[in-house]
Amino acid sequence: MNARSDIGEAGFRPASRIASVGVSKILQIGARAAAMKREGLPVIILGAGEPDFDTPDNVKQAAKAAIDRGDTKYTGLDGTPELKKAVAEKFRRENGVDYALDEVTVATGAKQILFNAFMATIDAGDEVIIPTPYWTSYSDIVEICGGVPVLIPCDEENGFRLRADQLEQAITAKTRWVLLNSPSNPSGAAYSEADYRPLLDVLLKHRHVWLMVDDMYEHIVYDGFRFVTPAALEPRLKDRTLTINGVSKAYAMTGWRIGYAGGPKTLIKAMAVIQSQATSCPSSIGQAAAVEALNGPQDFLTGRQESFRKRRDMVVARLNAIDGLTCRTPEGAFYTFASCAGVLGKRTPAGKAIETDADFTDYLLEQAHVAVVPGSAFGLSPYFRISYATGEQELITALQRIAEACAKLTA
Numbered sequence: 001m002n003a004r005s006d007i008g009e010a011g012f013r014p015a016s017r018i019a020s021v022g023v024s025k026i027l028q029i030g031a032r033a034a035a036m037k038r039e040g041l042p043v044i045i046l047g048a049g050e051p052d053f054d055t056p057d058n059v060k061q062a063a064k065a066a067i068d069r070g071d072t073k074y075t076g077l078d079g080t081p082e083l084k085k086a087v088a089e090k091f092r093r094e095n096g097v098d099y100a101l102d103e104v105t106v107a108t109g110a111k112q113i114l115f116n117a118f119m120a121t122i123d124a125g126d127e128v129i130i131p132t133p134y135w136t137s138y139s140d141i142v143e144i145c146g147g148v149p150v151l152i153p154c155d156e157e158n159g160f161r162l163r164a165d166q167l168e169q170a171i172t173a174k175t176r177w178v179l180l181n182s183p184s185n186p187s188g189a190a191y192s193e194a195d196y197r198p199l200l201d202v203l204l205k206h207r208h209v210w211l212m213v214d215d216m217y218e219h220i221v222y223d224g225f226r227f228v229t230p231a232a233l234e235p236r237l238k239d240r241t242l243t244i245n246g247v248s249k250a251y252a253m254t255g256w257r258i259g260y261a262g263g264p265k266t267l268i269k270a271m272a273v274i275q276s277q278a279t280s281c282p283s284s285i286g287q288a289a290a291v292e293a294l295n296g297p298q299d300f301l302t303g304r305q306e307s308f309r310k311r312r313d314m315v316v317a318r319l320n321a322i323d324g325l326t327c328r329t330p331e332g333a334f335y336t337f338a339s340c341a342g343v344l345g346k347r348t349p350a351g352k353a354i355e356t357d358a359d360f361t362d363y364l365l366e367q368a369h370v371a372v373v374p375g376s377a378f379g380l381s382p383y384f385r386i387s388y389a390t391g392e393q394e395l396i397t398a399l400q401r402i403a404e405a406c407a408k409l410t411a
C-alpha cells in the first residue's frame, strides 16, 4: 500500500509477495527528516509513533535483575509462564476478560502478533476488512501473507469509525478477519461500548468472520473516555476474537519489543507454529521487563495521560486556528489527524501547486522543516497525521512554523 521502495536494482529479484509492499512511508519520512537534520537543518519530527517518556525505572531494574539472574537464554516458545500469567491477570483486572494461560501468546512486539496471526490463518485470496484510516502495517502484513486487504473508508463525520452497514456490505464468503483498532493510529478515534455494539451484532450473524482488535493505545484516552474491548462486551464472540495489546506505548517500551494477545487456544497454538520458525521466542530480558510493567505500579499512567491530553488540546486548538486546516478532537492515542482540504489547489511561494496531502506534507518538510505523515499513507486523504508524543516547546514551535508556512500559500 505504501510507495514502492528501491528494491529490484541490479540483478536482485524480490519475491512477488513483497511486490506491492514498500518500506513503511512513516519510516521513509523519518529517514528523510533525519538526513535533513544531519545536514544541519532545524527539522522537528512529528512522525514517530513513540512516547517521548522514558521506560519506568522499576521496569529497567527488573531487566537488569533478569540479566544478573541469568535469564538470558531461550524462553518458552510464546512467552515465559510468568509473563503469560501477568498478561492473563492484566486482561482480567483491566478488561474483565478471562484468558487461560494457553489462550495467551507473547511475541516480539504487537507487530509480530499481527504477523503470526495472519500467517497462521490466511490463505491466498482470503480477505481482511480494515477500516481506514488505518495503521499502515495492517494492509502490508496482510499482503505479505497472501491475503487481500479490503479497505473501508470511514468518514470524519462518523469520527473515522466504521459503521455497521459498511461492515455488513464488506463481508463476503472470503472474509477471514475484521481488524479494529481503538484508540486508532492515526486518527485517535476510539470506539465506546455504544459504537462497538452494532458492529458486534453484525459479526454475530457471520460466523465465519473472526475479529482482531488492536488495543495498543488502551491506556491513552482522554476526558473520561471509558475504554472497552469486544471480547468483554460480547462473550459470544470471544471464541473468534483475538485481543492484541502490548507494552510499547503505555509503558514507553517500544525498543523492548514485547507484544501480547489473548484468543482461542486453537489460534494461539497455530500462531506459535509461525513464531517457532521465525524467532523461537521473544527476548528473555524484554519479557522480564514486561512482567514488571504489567504487575508493577500503574499510577504513573494517569500523569502521562494528563500530559498527553494537554498537548492534544494545544495541538488541536492551534491546528483549527490555521486557515485551510481543520482538526477533530481525538478520544485517545497521541495523534491528530487533521484535514488539509482547505489548502489543496493553493500554490507555494516557489509556485508549486499543492494537489494532494503528500504535496502538503512535502511542503511542510521543505518550507517549515516539520515532518508529518500524509493521510495517503494511512489510506485516507486529504489529511495529515501529527504525533504529539513530543516535548511541548517543540510542538509549539512546530505548530507556529506550520501556521507560517500555510500563511505563505496563495490561492
Ligand code: PMP
Residues within 6 Å of the ligand: 049, 108, 109, 110, 111, 112, 135, 181, 184, 185, 214, 216, 246, 247, 248, 254, 257, 258, 259
Ligand atoms: N498497533 C498499533 C496501532 C501501533 O500504532 C503500533 C506501533 N506503531 C503497533 C501496533 C505495534 O507496536 P509494537 O510492535 O511496538 O508492539
